[in-house]
Structures are given as C-alpha cells and as structure tokens.
Amino acid sequence: AALAAQVRMLGDLNQTVSREAHNLTQALKGGAKTRGNWGEMILESVLEKAGLVRGQTFHTQVSGTNSEGRRFQPDVVVDLPGNRQIIIDAKVSLNAYERMCSATDDEERKGAAKEHAESVRRHIEQLSAKNYAGLPGITSPDFVFLFVPVEPALHAALETAPDLLEAALARDVVLVTAPNIVATSRLVAQMWRQDSQNRFATQIAEQGGKLYDKFAAFCRDLETIGQRIRQTQE
Numbered sequence: 616a617a618l619a620a621q622v623r624m625l626g627d628l629n630q631t632v633s634r635e636a637h638n639l640t641q642a643l644k645g646g647a648k649t650r651g652n653w654g655e656m657i658l659e660s661v662l663e664k665a666g667l668v669r670g671q672t673f674h675t676q677v678s679g680t681n682s683e684g685r686r687f688q689p690d691v692v693v694d695l696p697g698n699r700q701i702i703i704d705a706k707v708s709l710n711a712y713e714r715m716c717s718a719t720d721d722e723e724r725k726g727a728a729k730e731h732a733e734s735v736r737r738h739i740e741q742l743s744a745k746n747y748a749g750l751p752g753i754t755s756p757d758f759v760f761l762f763v764p765v766e767p768a769l770h771a772a773l774e775t776a777p778d779l780l781e782a783a784l785a786r787d788v789v790l791v792t793a794p795n796i797v798a799t800s801r802l803v804a805q806m807w808r809q810d811s812q813n814r815f816a817t818q819i820a821e822q823g824g825k826l827y828d829k830f831a832a833f834c835r836d837l838e839t840i841g842q843r844i845r846q847t848q849e
Contacts, residue, residue, distance in 0.1 A: 654705030655690050657764040661793050662691065665800030672807060679750035689747050689759070693803055696810035701803070702747045703760040703796070706738040712768045731768070732776035735790075739779070743786035758787040760799075766792040 659675060667673045671694075678688040693701040711734055715727035739761060747759050761783065763769040769792055773779055783790050791799070 650707035650709065651705070654707040654762070654764050657793075658691055658703060658705045658762050658796070661796050662693070662800050665797045666804040667693065667800050672803065679753060687745050687747060687750060689745075690762075692753070693800070695803060696806055699754050701760065701799070702753070703762050703791075704742055704747075705762045705764060706735075706742070707764060708734040708738060708768065708772075709765065710734075712765070712771060715771065728771060728775040732772040732779065735763075735769070735772040735779060736776065736782065739783045739786060739788050739790075743788050758784075758789050760789050760791045760796075762791050762796060764793070766794070 655675070659669065662673050663669060669675070673691055673693045675691055676688065677692045678686060680686050689702045690705050691703040693703065695701065708731065711727050711731035715724055715731055718724035718727055742759060742761050747753065769790060780790060
C-alpha cells in the first residue's frame with residue numbers, strides 16, 4: 616500500500632513537471648518578449664552563481680543613446696577594473712530548433728535546422744548593428760557577447776552553418792553559452808580581487824611611508840633633545 620501510494624505520488628509529480636515544461640515551452644514559443652525575458656533571467660542567474668554581484672560588478676537595464684539619437688539597452692553590462700566593461704545580450708531562438716528536434720523525417724529536420732541557423736545569423740546581424748561599444752559612457756572592448764541560454768541549440772546551429780563563428784567575429788560578436796559565461800565571470804571576479812589587493816597594497820605602502828616619515832621626524836627630535844642635554848651638561 617505504501618509503495619502504491621509513492622508510485623501514485625511520483626506519477627502526479629511527473630504529470631506536474633510535464634505540464635509545467637509544456638507551459639514553459641508554449642510560452643517560449645509564443646512571444647519574443649517572453650523569450651527575451653527568460654534569456655535575461657538565465658543570464659543574470661549564471662552571472663550571480665559565478666560570483667558576480669548585481670549592482671556592483673554587473674548591471675542590468677543600462678540604457679544609452681548613440682550619436683544618431685537612437686536609444687539602446689543592453690541586457691547586461693559587466694564592469695571591469697580600469698573603467699572598462701563587457702556587454703552581454705541574451706538571444707533565444709527556439710521555434711525552428713523545437714521543430715528540428717521533433718521532426719519525423721530527415722527532410723523536415725534539415726529544413727528546420729537551416730531555418731534555425733539563419734535565425735541565429737539574424738540575431739548576430741541585429742546585435743552587431745546596435746554598436747553597443749560606441750554608446751557614450753561605455754568604455755567597452757570592440758566586441759559584445761551574444762549569450763545563447765540553450766547550449767544544444769547553439770551547437771545545432773553551428774553544425775548546420777559552421778561559418779557562424781567566423782561571421783560573428785567578423786561583426787565583433789562572440790557567441791557564448793553558460794559555461795563560457797561562467798569562465799568569463801570567474802575571471803572577472805578574480806580581476807576584481809586582484810584590483811582590490813593592488814589598491815590595498817598601495818594604501819599600505821602610502822600609510823607605511825607616512826609612518827616612516829613620522830618615525831624619522833621623531834628620531835630627529837630625539838637627536839636634537841640629546842644635543843640640548845649635552846649642551847646643558849657642558
């Protein structure tokens with residue numbers, strides 16, 4: 616009886632998970648805004664789990680206006696020591712990828728795979744056209760990161776169109792997934808720790824120099840007192 620109850624509970628849980636997964640899939644397939652919000656949420660979660668702090672080492676909802684008066688808002692701006700930044704935009708392309716995964720014949724799968732690769736290519740072109748690195752107030756490297764939350768989706772696009780990496784680099788865009796973001800974020804966190812240590816070392820050196828000057832002045836005063844004592848004795 617206990618085993619039967621556990622099996623029924625497991626079955627109910629499986630149905631709940633399936634239902635929620637179906638709802639998430641429908642939501643992500645439904646609207647670009649929903650997919651964009653989900654991608655941003657995944658990106659922020661990865662950055663925080665990698666050791667960066669929202670509002671300190673990375674910022675969201677940062678907007679700027681270019682020289683033509685157009686307003687842009689990158690998903691995430693990661694601060695680097697030396698007043699530099701890394702710009703990351705999350706792009707989710709799942710409609711064609713989902714059709715590719717659920718295709719029942721090779722022809723349908725190839726068509727969906729080609730459409731998926733072209734969707735990623737459009738994301739690259741759109742991101743490059745925004746020219747985030749040229750926004751006033753942002754001292755960014757000459758490239759931006761295009762974050763793809765679903766790693767198999769990026770691999771599928773690269774298998775269909777191997778030139779996507781070179782095409783992205785030619786447009787100053789770097790394709791990244793969660794593992795790349797984690798590695799980059801930990802490197803950034805290490806850079807901030809090193810920067811803090813350097814600042815502390817500089818402060819210690821400055822305070823040590825001031826302390827040395829005080830000791831030197833104190834010793835000179837003692838020498839003067841000694842001379843006066845000897846003069847008084849004489």
